[in-house]
Amino acid sequence: MKQMNKLIVEQKELILNNEDVIIDKILSEELVLQVYGNVSCGVLSIPSISNITIYLHDNAIFNIDLFVHLNEVKNQINIYSEFQTKLNLNYACTFKNSSYLTIKNHIKNNETETNITVRAVEDNGKIEIQAEGIIYEDTYSNFYAEDIKALVINNNSVSISPNLLVKTNAVLANHNATISNIEKNDLFYLESKGLSKESAKKVIKTGFLKGILKLEFLKLGGEGNE
Amino acid sequence: MLKINNLTVKVLDKYILKNFNLEINEGEIHVLMGQNGAGKSTISKVIMRDDTYEVISGSIKYNDENLIDMSTTDIARKGIFLITQNPPEISGVTNAEMLRTSLTDMGKNDMNILEFNRKMTKICDKLNISNSFIHRDINYNMSGGEKKKNELLHMWMLEPKCIILDEIDSGLDVDSLKLVANSILDYYQEFKPSILIITHQKSLVDILKPNYVHILADKKIVKTGDYNLALSIFENGFRSSIMSESEANE
Ligand SMILES: Nc1ncnc2c1ncn2[C@@H]1O[C@H](COP(=O)(O)OP(=O)(O)O)[C@@H](O)[C@H]1O
Ligand SMILES: [Mg+2]
Numbered sequence: 001m002k003q004m005n006k007l008i009v010e011q012k013e014l015i016l017n018n019e020d021v022i023i024d025k026i027l028s029e030e031l032v033l034q035v036y037g038n039v040s041c042g043v044l045s046i047p048s049i050s051n052i053t054i055y056l057h058d059n060a061i062f063n064i065d066l067f068v069h070l071n072e073v074k075n076q077i078n079i080y081s082e083f084q085t086k087l088n089l090n091y092a093c094t095f096k097n098s099s100y101l102t103i104k105n106h107i108k109n110n111e112t113e114t115n116i117t118v119r120a121v122e123d124n125g126k127i128e129i130q131a132e133g134i135i136y137e138d139t140y141s142n143f144y145a146e147d148i149k150a151l152v153i154n155n156n157s158v159s160i161s162p163n164l165l166v167k168t169n170a171v172l173a174n175h176n177a178t179i180s181n182i183e184k185n186d187l188f189y190l191e192s193k194g195l196s197k198e199s200a201k202k203v204i205k206t207g208f209l210k211g212i213l214k215l216e217f218l219k220l221g222g223e224g225n226e
Numbered sequence: 227m228l229k230i231n232n233l234t235v236k237v238l239d240k241y242i243l244k245n246f247n248l249e250i251n252e253g254e255i256h257v258l259m260g261q262n263g264a265g266k267s268t269i270s271k272v273i274m275r276d277d278t279y280e281v282i283s284g285s286i287k288y289n290d291e292n293l294i295d296m297s298t299t300d301i302a303r304k305g306i307f308l309i310t311q312n313p314p315e316i317s318g319v320t321n322a323e324m325l326r327t328s329l330t331d332m333g334k335n336d337m338n339i340l341e342f343n344r345k346m347t348k349i350c351d352k353l354n355i356s357n358s359f360i361h362r363d364i365n366y367n368m369s370g371g372e373k374k375k376n377e378l379l380h381m382w383m384l385e386p387k388c389i390i391l392d393e394i395d396s397g398l399d400v401d402s403l404k405l406v407a408n409s410i411l412d413y414y415q416e417f418k419p420s421i422l423i424i425t426h427q428k429s430l431v432d433i434l435k436p437n438y439v440h441i442l443a444d445k446k447i448v449k450t451g452d453y454n455l456a457l458s459i460f461e462n463g464f465r466s467s468i469m470s471e472s473e474a475n476e
Contacts, residue, residue: 183314184278185314186314186316188274188276188277188298189310189313189314189316190316190319190324191297191298191299191302192274192298192301192302192307192308193302193307193324193325193328193380193384194299194302194303194328194329194331194332194384195299195324195327195328195331196299196331197297197299199327199328199331203319203323203324203327204316204318204319206318206319207316207317207318207319207363208317208318209318210318211317211318
């Protein structure tokens with residue numbers, strides 16, 4: 001594994017150029033990430049109001065894993081993808097009380113690939129998740145995919161609105177959203193192997209979140225910034 | 227050791243077992259046979275207190291404690307271990323993580339990571355599965371046969387005293403079946419547990435040489451015998467074996 005720089009980000013703009021970084025904490029409410037080349041980034045904590053803008057410059061490949069605990073958080077992520085860029089955004093969160101997550105993609109250029117994956121686990125609270133893909137007219141050869149799943153105690157605690165605004169036919173786009181409870185059968189299974197109910201629930205939830213993360217470093221860590 | 231007395235069980239308003247009786251003593255191997263839908267898997271899960279199944283009356287005693295009042299976790303910690311007919315896939319949770327959590331929760335984790343891995347590796351070798359199984363998600367993307375071996379990996383790590391195997395032979399090719407049966411036999415010889423095997427497979431019965439063979443029909447055990455009863459079932463089917471062993475053998 002490459003040595004990673006661990007950052008606490010107070011500034012409003014960060015230039016990422018062919019590097020791997022772990023952001024321990026974002027402190028600024030507004031943050032612009034300018035991405036050049038091949039970049040991997042992990043984010044472990046965001047402030048309660050967090051507007052993140054991601055600019056993917058021509059040919060950039062950006063893998064970003066977020067592993068955060070949302071407690072009364074409003075997080076908005078705006079993404080602008082330039083020519084031949086590739087984005088893998090994996091967002092794993094637990095949520096408590098009332099939080100909002102909005103991910104907006106503006107695809108005005110061609111030959112881009114976007115994969116948005118969100119996993120949210122309820123920790124007594126609710127969340128509104130909006131994922132919006134806007135694919136502009138006269139663009140072509142873009143690929144756009146959203147995959148959003150929530151694991152909840154109460155089915156009313158999550159509202160997911162995947163929104164695709166496609167102004168061209170020359171795009172491959174799909175989205176998929178599910179809300180489910182912990183499988184009773186899975187709980188029984190783990191308890192029958194000697195795990196307490198609490199441990200069983202915990203490993204299932206953690207597994208659900210960590211399953212989407214690509215950065216090994218994050219997987220070893222705890223549950224978000226708890 | 228395990229004593230089931232007049233057990234009556236319902237699922238969604240339907241009686242599956244009525245006045246079911248079975249006693250398994252320490253170190254005994256019992257085979258339970260019966261037609262599809264007879265209730266074999268039901269009894270295996272009721273013992274572990276899967277709350278899908280409603281116990282109406284009767285008792286399940288394990289060393290004089292009534293399991294009916296216990297949680298699944300506590301029953302597992304008493305040393306009872308079930309391999310279900312269709313083990314679920316738990317993505318995101320690795321074998322190692324689950325086993326370490328379990329052993330720690332039970333206060334039985336006296337191994338450091340190195341010893342733990344060494345033990346896992348040894349068992350993987352014996353089961354003829356790759357060491358990568360240690361860190362694979364539980365049963366996730368595994369073939370039917372690999373799942374059964376993966377479950378045996380759990381058994382060897384947790385070292386239970388009473389084992390229930392529900393159609394462990396299903397989904398296994400001939401070689402894997404032999405390996406699995408011999409692994410169970412090795413475990414038996416090392417730990418002398420009580421074993422309840424639910425199976426339709428002659429070769430498994432041949433290798434494990436049960437002390438008793440039972441037929442489940444009409445919601446209870448209707449006939450108990452020895453190895454010869456199993457032979458009669460394999461040759462003549464359930465109906466004639468229930469009517470009379472001697473007739474069926476003619
Ligand atoms: N969870 C369940 N919900 C509804 N019916 C069930 C459930 N489990 C078992 N049954 C029913 O109980 C009967 C016995 O099933 P099972 O114990 O799986 O039989 P076997 O293992 O002997 O083939 C069947 O009629 C089956 O449909
Ligand atoms: Mg069955």
